[in-house]
Ligand SMILES: Nc1nc2c(ncn2[C@@H]2O[C@H](COP(=O)(O)OP(=O)(O)O)[C@@H](O)[C@H]2O)c(=O)[nH]1
């Protein structure tokens with residue numbers, strides 16, 4: 001029996017008629033018929049759609065530690081803005097952009113939270129949408145990825161391990177940084193440290209000619225604030241009292257920053273679900289608060 005196998009080299013594809021495609025997120029060259037970028041795993045449909053536009057899409061980042069509430073927040077935001085008929089509205093571009101909204105809405109409709117975002121970058125959600133704003137004639141294309149929290153941390157600790165995260169951090173023109181209020185109330189410092197690591201990274205990047213994010217907006221968003229009414233009452237004061245190192249970092253390094261509080265669930269409780277061994281935290285009812293305001297602020301402060 002022979003152990004010889006024939007392996008097709010990818011390089012044959014470069015000789016085909018179609019020209020290679022440079023990923024919009026990380027600039028890596030890809031074969032014309034690839035679906036995902038070979039370096040950062042962003043869907044190349046993003047790049048193809050971006051190439052159709054006269055003005056390049058703006059990349060925004062929604063970041064936070066694992067479990068901070070990124071997927072629930074983004075899914076709810078998309079769902080709310082895509083159903084609006086006036087004010088700030090959003091239209092998804094391409095079927096892949098609807099996945100996260102659909103998963104979140106479907107889970108909440110069954111009184112559950114969506115499953116955790118997988119670590120593998122080829123399974124992250126990417127949203128490409130068109131923003132329509134009152135009194136602004138031209139719609140603006142926006143790209144927002146939803147990476148797993150562990151991958152963000154891994155990239156911050158070991159640069160180069162997740163090229164997708166690195167590319168997004170370098171490319172994004174504004175950040176919403178999510179901080180879990182429940183964890184802060186429980187006395188866990190990890191949420192604050194995570195946010196500070198992200199801000200430390202951003203502060204080292206160049207913004208135009210200067211070092212540091214002097215012009216780009218950073219919104220700090222306290223999630224799950226249904227569990228902490230004082231946070232809702234005054235997020236800025238809450239930050240100053242309960243996350244003082246993060247608050248100081250924002251004051252000193254990011255001239256354009258603001259604090260917000262949000263929640264998707266109007267209370268939550270534990271329930272035993274058929275396919276889970278342990279009781280699972282579920283939303284008691286869906287009662288979105290403070291979802292649109294932080295995003296609206298971010299969009300307003302992104303430099304033209
Ligand atoms: N009480 C409450 N819990 C929430 C809310 N949003 C998310 N959670 C909880 O936080 C968990 C993680 O949310 P997820 O969006 O998956 O976090 P991610 O890892 O940052 O994407 C969910 O499974 C819920 O248990 C909220 O608005 N209120």
Ligand SMILES: [Mg+2]
Pocket residue numbers: 070071072116117146147148149
């Ligand atoms: Mg997630």
Ligand SMILES: [Zn+2]
Pocket residue numbers: 023024025026027028037038039040041042
């Ligand atoms: Zn790429």
